[in-house]
Amino acid sequence: MYALFSWLHILLAMFWVGGMLFTVAVLVPMSRNKMFENRRGELFSIAGTIFSRISWVIFPLMIVTGLLALSGKGYAMSDLVTGWFIGSPYGQTLVTKLSIFGLVLIVSGIHDFWLGPKAAVLMDSDPTSAVTRRTRKFSSWLGRLNLLLGLLIVWYAVGLVRG
Numbered sequence: 001m002y003a004l005f006s007w008l009h010i011l012l013a014m015f016w017v018g019g020m021l022f023t024v025a026v027l028v029p030m031s032r033n034k035m036f037e038n039r040r041g042e043l044f045s046i047a048g049t050i051f052s053r054i055s056w057v058i059f060p061l062m063i064v065t066g067l068l069a070l071s072g073k074g075y076a077m078s079d080l081v082t083g084w085f086i087g088s089p090y091g092q093t094l095v096t097k098l099s100i101f102g103l104v105l106i107v108s109g110i111h112d113f114w115l116g117p118k119a120a121v122l123m124d125s126d127p128t129s130a131v132t133r134r135t136r137k138f139s140s141w142l143g144r145l146n147l148l149l150g151l152l153i154v155w156y157a158v159g160l161v162r163g
Contacts, residue, residue: 002072009065041123097156
């Protein structure tokens with residue numbers, strides 16, 4: 001049970017973090033191609049909407065598979081809120097990982113449901129305005145922050161399995 005749910009949990013995390021890496025390494029450079037001039041917003045709107053929907057399905061699945069993997073490792077759900085667990089090195093690493101994940105949910109919500117869609121519309125409707133530049137820049141930085149947080153979660157996940 002532990003191996004199955006750990007595998008599913010890792011697979012979901014790979015898809016999520018990999019999607020953000022794809023955006024940075026492929027989609028953003030591709031959007032600078034002349035073919036997408038005056039349509040960058042549309043490109044990011046379509047890709048962002050698809051990835052956002054998938055991500056918001058992945059997030060609860062990662063919570064469930066993470067809890068089931070912990071259960072498969074021998075921890076009861078009631079153990080997770082006890083002082084001995086939270087005070088242990090394993091528990092502290094898990095709490096840190098989950099705290100970062102909570103921050104990811106907040107940043108993702110702001111980026112996916114408000115700032116990203118607003119930036120995409122402005123990029124095509126008024127691409128040269130100061131408001132568009134600020135909104136696009138802030139949205140871009142939130143995306144980068146989310147990637148950094150995702151990579152930090154992976155770091156702490158490695159710490160959970162490797163000590």
